[in-house]
Amino acid sequence: MSPDRDASVRDGNPREEGPLAERPRPRADCTVDGENRLTIRLTAPATPTAQAPASRPQLLLRLRPPKGQPEQVRRVFDLEPAPGQDRWQATIEPSPAFTEGRWDAYVLPAPGEPRRRLLPGVRDLRALVTGRAPDRTSSPLAVRIPYATLDGYFAVRAWLRPRHAEADRIHVADGAMTVRGRLFGAELDTGAAALLRRRGTGGTVREVELTARGDHVFSFTAGYRDLLSTPGAGPGVWDVFVRPSADAPRIRLARLLDDLADRKKVFVYPATALDGLNVRPYYTVDNDLSVEITAA
Amino acid sequence: MNNVVCTCMKISLLIHNAYGIGGTITTTYNLAGALAERHEVEIVSVLRHRESPALTPDPRIRLRPLVDLRQEKEHPLHLRPAKVFPLYEYRHGQYSELTDQRIGEFLAATDADVVVGTRPGLNVHIALQAPARTVRVGQEHLTLDNHPPRLRRVLRRVYPRLDALTTVTHADAAAYRRKMRLPGVRVEALPNSVPDPSLPPSDGTAPVVVAAGRLVPVKRYDLLIEAFAAVVAERPDWQLRVYGKGEEHDRLRRLIEELGLYDNVFLMGAATPMEAEWAKGSIAAATSNFEPFGMTIVEAMRSGLPVVSTDCPHGPAEIIEDGADGRLVPVGDREALSAALLDLVRDDETRRRMGRTALKNSARYAPGPVVAQAEELFGALASAKAAGRPAAARTTGIDRALVTGGYAARDAAYSAASTILKTVRKARR
Numbered sequence: 001m002s003p004d005r006d007a008s009v010r011d012g013n014p015r016e017e018g019p020l021a022e023r024p025r026p027r028a029d030c031t032v033d034g035e036n037r038l039t040i041r042l043t044a045p046a047t048p049t050a051q052a053p054a055s056r057p058q059l060l061l062r063l064r065p066p067k068g069q070p071e072q073v074r075r076v077f078d079l080e081p082a083p084g085q086d087r088w089q090a091t092i093e094p095s096p097a098f099t100e101g102r103w104d105a106y107v108l109p110a111p112g113e114p115r116r117r118l119l120p121g122v123r124d125l126r127a128l129v130t131g132r133a134p135d136r137t138s139s140p141l142a143v144r145i146p147y148a149t150l151d152g153y154f155a156v157r158a159w160l161r162p163r164h165a166e167a168d169r170i171h172v173a174d175g176a177m178t179v180r181g182r183l184f185g186a187e188l189d190t191g192a193a194a195l196l197r198r199r200g201t202g203g204t205v206r207e208v209e210l211t212a213r214g215d216h217v218f219s220f221t222a223g224y225r226d227l228l229s230t231p232g233a234g235p236g237v238w239d240v241f242v243r244p245s246a247d248a249p250r251i252r253l254a255r256l257l258d259d260l261a262d263r264k265k266v267f268v269y270p271a272t273a274l275d276g277l278n279v280r281p282y283y284t285v286d287n288d289l290s291v292e293i294t295a296a
Numbered sequence: 297m298n299n300v301v302c303t304c305m306k307i308s309l310l311i312h313n314a315y316g317i318g319g320t321i322t323t324t325y326n327l328a329g330a331l332a333e334r335h336e337v338e339i340v341s342v343l344r345h346r347e348s349p350a351l352t353p354d355p356r357i358r359l360r361p362l363v364d365l366r367q368e369k370e371h372p373l374h375l376r377p378a379k380v381f382p383l384y385e386y387r388h389g390q391y392s393e394l395t396d397q398r399i400g401e402f403l404a405a406t407d408a409d410v411v412v413g414t415r416p417g418l419n420v421h422i423a424l425q426a427p428a429r430t431v432r433v434g435q436e437h438l439t440l441d442n443h444p445p446r447l448r449r450v451l452r453r454v455y456p457r458l459d460a461l462t463t464v465t466h467a468d469a470a471a472y473r474r475k476m477r478l479p480g481v482r483v484e485a486l487p488n489s490v491p492d493p494s495l496p497p498s499d500g501t502a503p504v505v506v507a508a509g510r511l512v513p514v515k516r517y518d519l520l521i522e523a524f525a526a527v528v529a530e531r532p533d534w535q536l537r538v539y540g541k542g543e544e545h546d547r548l549r550r551l552i553e554e555l556g557l558y559d560n561v562f563l564m565g566a567a568t569p570m571e572a573e574w575a576k577g578s579i580a581a582a583t584s585n586f587e588p589f590g591m592t593i594v595e596a597m598r599s600g601l602p603v604v605s606t607d608c609p610h611g612p613a614e615i616i617e618d619g620a621d622g623r624l625v626p627v628g629d630r631e632a633l634s635a636a637l638l639d640l641v642r643d644d645e646t647r648r649r650m651g652r653t654a655l656k657n658s659a660r661y662a663p664g665p666v667v668a669q670a671e672e673l674f675g676a677l678a679s680a681k682a683a684g685r686p687a688a689a690r691t692t693g694i695d696r697a698l699v700t701g702g703y704a705a706r707d708a709a710y711s712a713a714s715t716i717l718k719t720v721r722k723a724r725r
Contacts, residue, residue: 029494122569124495126576129502169559259576266562270553 026107028154029121030146032128038144038156041082041089042118044107056081058108059090060115061156063101073099076108097142098158105154120148128259139163139185147261157261159254159287161185165242167255167289170281172270176223177281179289181253183244188212191246194220194253196227196238196291204230210242218242224272224279227293235277238291254288263287305678306336308408310399310418312387314341314359315349317568319591320414320437322351323488329354330489330667340402342395342418351568362398373397380424384446385417400425410674416443416451423457431677431687434461435486439588439610440471452476459677459687462486462670464589467610480686484673487614489666490594490658497600497655498575500648503534505637506577506601508570508592509584511542511563516606518544519630520583521551521561526634528560531641536561536581539573574599578647579640585627587611597621597658602650604636615661621654 026044040059056079063073079088106115123146141164145157163185171178194208206227210220227238241250260266263283271280278294311324328337337357344361353359368374371394378391403425410431413419419434426432434455455461460482463469469485509515517538524536545563552561567573580596582605590611593603603622605612616622625632640647677687
């Protein structure tokens with residue numbers, strides 16, 4: 001068994017590789033506890049280990065700016081040495097709250113050294129799973145969910161809403177969706193309603209009757225035919241709001257109170273075929289609730 | 297750590313593709329990483345399709361690819377079908393004359409004390425081509441009963457040339473002993489290991505059932521979703537999270553819609569590592585029709601979850617102690633699955649107690665005990681080989697003669713290979 005070989009095959013013979021000693025990148029493990037404290041633990045090799053607090057590495061979180069715009073909002077946290085080699089940690093208290101958006105995470109190894117972006121490690125978010133009910137009087141509502149970005153880095157998503165309408169179950173049947181939810185930072189009163197606003201300039205608003213159970217819990221049923229019968233309406237998107245009382249400003253309906261930073265592809269609701277169109281409630285990339293109408 | 301020179305072995309693990317994701321890759325990395333504490337370990341990857349492995353191996357492991365598909369996909373030899381790698385092996389289509397040649401060259405030149413194959417086709421290469429002085433170990437991560445008959449025929453002729461064959465369950469080891477003549481070959485169950493979790497175990501309070509695996513028909517997630525409808529009917533606060541991706545995704549999505557479970561059953565996508573996701577649940581579910589081992593069952597138990605599983609061949613029944621740290625239900629039995637899930641959903645105290653027992657019982661799958669077993673096996677085989685003794689413990693005189701044949705020179709190995717190939721070609725006609 002000595003098959004013919006040509007030179008190119010020989011050149012293509014197994015290339016010896018040394019141990020995988022590529023310079024390790026810093027990695028972030030994290031835990032959110034029952035009090036909504038976020039502890040970030042870094043494994044940051046090649047970081048100076050000086051004991052003097054002034055020369056310790058720091059954790060940098062920066063609010064991701066819109067494309068093409070400069071970075072403006074940064075938060076820096078001192079890192080404390082943690083048990084184990086190259087281990088550091090910082091605990092971030094619930095307040096002051098983070099501005100709404102996506103926060104990218106870096107380690108600042110030492111003064112004058114370039115920051116290094118963090119890879120995602122193990123995120124212990126079990127305290128968030130069951131949809132904790134924050135104090136209703138606390139305003140604004142602040143939510144932070146650590147996650148891994150699509151391109152594979154550690155980041156934190158934050159929502160900060162002075163008043164919030166939290167969507168719960170959504171039932172789709174008979175050409176309508178029935179939504180249950182809870183209000184935070186506002187109370188239901190006379191004139192409360194659900195509003196669906198067609199996205200785009202001068203968007204039409206449809207008002208839907210809302211049933212209150214106490215001051216905060218509500219439900220409403222929005223018929224799709226009502227959206228389709230709007231003059232000029234066809235394929236498009238309707239954003240869903242709650243107006244707590246007759247003169248109160250509307251509050252965006254969203255689902256923020258669990259461990260999912262990106263809900264869109266996980267919470268998927270059935271489409272209903274009506275008049276040659278498909279109507280479907282869905283969560284946007286920001287976890288807000290909208291209704292999408294598409295050509296069937 | 298190589299302080300005791302005499303016990304340090306050079307160990308090579310031969311794997312299909314170390315750059316991807318999968319149970320065999322994970323367990324091979326786990327084993328290799330732990331062996332690297334005291335031994336010189338390399339992973340030889342027949343194929344390579346990307347720069348870095350998807351999973352990060354221990355830095356002490358040397359990783360060596362044989363065929364780099366990024367440059368060699370169109371290599372003339374790679375376009376011709378493999379002859380040594382058996383035709384009826386599941387992955388024959390990905391092998392070629394080029395892989396035959398590179399694997400053959402690797403084995404001819406190796407100075408390893410122990411060479412370990414990780415799938416049937418690679419075990420065949422090792423049985424036929426590894427030097428006589430090298431300990432030849434074949435690992436089976438699938439099961440004998442599930443191999444196509446024509447593959448079994450090849451293995452029956454070639455596996456006697458191995459020093460040891462390891463299966464992932466005792467049931468599969470028993471099948472090899474019963475159905476194949478493997479005189480002088482040590483057949484032993486060596487389970488997959490799961491690393492020690494870095495997080496505290498689940499406290500068993502969250503109303504969440506977790507399942508994880510590729511979304512493929514054999515995993516029967518359709519059955520799980522149907523069974524979960526009964527749980528939701530009684531306890532609408534409970535949810536089922538299914539982690540993984542695969543060809544069944546859209547069909548399962550439609551099933552969830554048809555059953556109106558879209559606020560209770562979630563297709564979560566892939567999550568690596570799964571550890572933090574297990575810890576969010578308080579029950580795990582495994583509903584396969586066939587599970588050679590069941591890595592996710594062990595992972596869930598190591599995170600403190602009781603597991604409700606089908607009693608399919610062969611893994612679950614060897615991992616789960618029915619009624620103590622989980623439940624076993626008949627394969628494909630939706631009602632039994634619903635009932636077992638509901639028993640644990642309804643009874644908080646039983647659920648938590650079984651979770652604590654699962655945590656304790658699954659410690660036997662920690663890398664420590666599993667690697668100690670592998671180390672002992674490889675060490676015993678190496679000293680037997682050095683002393684010219686056969687590998688299997690009890691060997692009769694007749695067996696010994698056959699075993700001696702098993703250590704034959706490479707030329708003989710090649711002729712054996714061609715005999716097998718003739719058999720295979722005949723079978724093809």
